[in-house]
Amino acid sequence: MPEDREILASEQATLISALHGIGQLPAGIDADHLKLAAASLARKRFRAVQKTWPATAAALGNEFWEVSRSYCDQHPAPPENPFEDGYQFVQWLERKRMLPPEGRVELACHRVTGSGLPRILYDSANRELLILLRMRDAVRTFRLKLSLNPARLFKREPRQPRV
Amino acid sequence: MNRLNHPQLGLGIGWRPELALDIERRGDLGFVEIVAENINPDAIPPPLLKLREAGVQIIPHGIALSLGGAEPIDPARVRRLSDLARRLDSPLVSEHIAFVRAGGIEAGHLLPLPRTKAALGVLIDNVKRARELLDVPLALENISALFEWPGGEMSDAEFVSRVVDEADTGLLLDVANVWANARNLGGDPIDFLRQIPLERLAYVHIAGGEEREGTYHDTHAAPVPQEVLDLLAKLCQMTSIPGVMLERDDHFPDSRQLNSELDAIAEAFAQPRKHSVTAHA
Numbered sequence: 001m002p003e004d005r006e007i008l009a010s011e012q013a014t015l016i017s018a019l020h021g022i023g024q025l026p027a028g029i030d031a032d033h034l035k036l037a038a039a040s041l042a043r044k045r046f047r048a049v050q051k052t053w054p055a056t057a058a059a060l061g062n063e064f065w066e067v068s069r070s071y072c073d074q075h076p077a078p079p080e081n082p083f084e085d086g087y088q089f090v091q092w093l094e095r096k097r098m099l100p101p102e103g104r105v106e107l108a109c110h111r112v113t114g115s116g117l118p119r120i121l122y123d124s125a126n127r128e129l130l131i132l133l134r135m136r137d138a139v140r141t142f143r144l145k146l147s148l149n150p151a152r153l154f155k156r157e158p159r160q161p162r163v
Numbered sequence: 164m165n166r167l168n169h170p171q172l173g174l175g176i177g178w179r180p181e182l183a184l185d186i187e188r189r190g191d192l193g194f195v196e197i198v199a200e201n202i203n204p205d206a207i208p209p210p211l212l213k214l215r216e217a218g219v220q221i222i223p224h225g226i227a228l229s230l231g232g233a234e235p236i237d238p239a240r241v242r243r244l245s246d247l248a249r250r251l252d253s254p255l256v257s258e259h260i261a262f263v264r265a266g267g268i269e270a271g272h273l274l275p276l277p278r279t280k281a282a283l284g285v286l287i288d289n290v291k292r293a294r295e296l297l298d299v300p301l302a303l304e305n306i307s308a309l310f311e312w313p314g315g316e317m318s319d320a321e322f323v324s325r326v327v328d329e330a331d332t333g334l335l336l337d338v339a340n341v342w343a344n345a346r347n348l349g350g351d352p353i354d355f356l357r358q359i360p361l362e363r364l365a366y367v368h369i370a371g372g373e374e375r376e377g378t379y380h381d382t383h384a385a386p387v388p389q390e391v392l393d394l395l396a397k398l399c400q401m402t403s404i405p406g407v408m409l410e411r412d413d414h415f416p417d418s419r420q421l422n423s424e425l426d427a428i429a430e431a432f433a434q435p436r437k438h439s440v441t442a443h444a
Contacts, residue, residue: 004281013266028313036378037309041272077268080417
């Protein structure tokens, strides 16, 4: 019986590692089936992330599933908590400059919650300055509409010559 | 578990916060199932307590015991199931014929076991240990798998039958998993039903999934396919089942869709029993 457990332990550990893309495939298991199981695992993992990071997931649309799959390949062992998994994923997107504006706001919100320090973001699509503040237990977002486009400060259009 | 005296549960559903209002409004539910790992025994959501007061039975359903794992089971996880059962006055608890972790890595998924005598022995040993720590009966569920281990010494039906018989537990039969496995890995779902000890049936799961690249994934995120409802109807003709419940975990339907799905399940559940097909191998 103890030997049975030892053999099973090694078989199961090899299998889980293979599902996470680590080590060799266990002998005798159909590689295509295992690939399917790994894809299904990644999808399940990111369904949980989708729920804890809804704005980022919604903003990415279908791309969320493609990007998360490649993230899973590079980060096989997730933390147990889906929020933390998503936090690391969103920061990875930020480093790769792939985080959509809604995701930047969501990330900033959680950072303000965590640190208590306010954050300022610029939303170029709406020309708004976002100020995120923690007030009691919630993060509040104040939006300042800019009448001046900051991009124009740096890129002056040539003046029309007077006729 | 007294094999002839399973509690009558009737029609049920997996309780999720997103469905809480529809569940509360539906008057004919006999039971709900909760995912044990998602509910804190010290902070049970008020809607659940309200259901309990209204006479709806609540079954804690574990997903992380890893009963088929090579590592000994964690008594703290079993105690959580037991605590929930005690606080909710549950008639039974349930878990899976699967493993979810090994070598310190969480799979995040229910994984199938090698169908060998050695793996069966470890599983039965773990189940017996869990039963010692539980005050209520335990029912074990068949899972859906996307791959099989090599060197199987018995069929899926035989493996499931032997564990529930030898560890003396109830059977939580997931008809969607039976259908998905037959579709993805081969086999006849009716044969599976004929080969398992239906007298151990504690209740039945049914759910929908989605087809992706030629494989059926049991996602619990879509309506139940007609073929799975047909399989439930077939099962209800073979034996009288104590209860059946819908599992819906994502892409939640609106009230009308949810109710029509529950109605379809209730209709299959009400199938008149045909004694002639109750052949138990």
